[in-house]
Amino acid sequence: MATVDRRGPYICGIDAAMDVVTGKWKSLILWELHSHGTRRFAELRRGLPGVSEKMLIQHLREMEQDELVHREVYREVPPKVEYSLTEHGISLNAALEALGDWGVERIRRIGADTVHIDAARDTTTAKTRSGNRAPSSRR
Numbered sequence: 001m002a003t004v005d006r007r008g009p010y011i012c013g014i015d016a017a018m019d020v021v022t023g024k025w026k027s028l029i030l031w032e033l034h035s036h037g038t039r040r041f042a043e044l045r046r047g048l049p050g051v052s053e054k055m056l057i058q059h060l061r062e063m064e065q066d067e068l069v070h071r072e073v074y075r076e077v078p079p080k081v082e083y084s085l086t087e088h089g090i091s092l093n094a095a096l097e098a099l100g101d102w103g104v105e106r107i108r109r110i111g112a113d114t115v116h117i118d119a120a121r122d123t124t125t126a127k128t129r130s131g132n133r134a135p136s137s138r139r
Contacts, residue, residue, distance in 0.1 A: 017092075017095070020062075020063075020066045020068065020092070021092070021096070023059060025048060025051050025055060025056065025059045026059050026062075026063060027096060028048055028051075029044065029048070029056075029059060029060065029063065029069070030063075030068065030085070030089060030092060030093045030096065031093070031100075032044055032047045032048060033069070033083060033084060033085045033089070034085060034090070034093045037084065038072075038082050038083065038084040039082065039083055039084075040080070040081065040082055040083075041056070041060075041081060041083070044056060044060075044083060046117075047117060049115070049117060060083060063089070066088075067086055067088045067089075068085065068086060068088055068089035068092060069083050069084070069085060069086065069089055070083070070084050070085070070086050071083055072084070
């Protein structure tokens with residue numbers, strides 16, 4: 001797989017920051033690793049309903065290149081691979097915290113549905129505006 005060298009030139013700091021978090025799943029991967037700590041690939045995939053295996057692999061590789069995620073391979077059979085945030089990833093997640101707060105306020109303001117993920121049971125539940133919960137199908 002050819003890699004893209006994302007090293008500018010940039011217009012401003014936001015341009016440089018968005019370069020490493022562009023894509024629907026990267027900020028959610030950061031959140032998942034921040035919330036749950038070190039995760040194996042299957043745990044990450046269960047925690048991110050809707051992400052394809054191909055997209056998760058692609059984003060994890062890019063995030064590893066950008067030094068946001070550390071990939072630890074254990075030489076055993078079957079192979080074990082774990083992902084965790086680097087210091088650089090932790091600092092980016094902290095920078096995104098205000099954006100997350102803004103998003104929570106937006107959800108409240110527009111009355112949007114939210115999703116609860118129960119990775120242990122491999123299910124998601126949508127919480128509707130009325131407060132009722134309805135199970136969602138997983139892909």
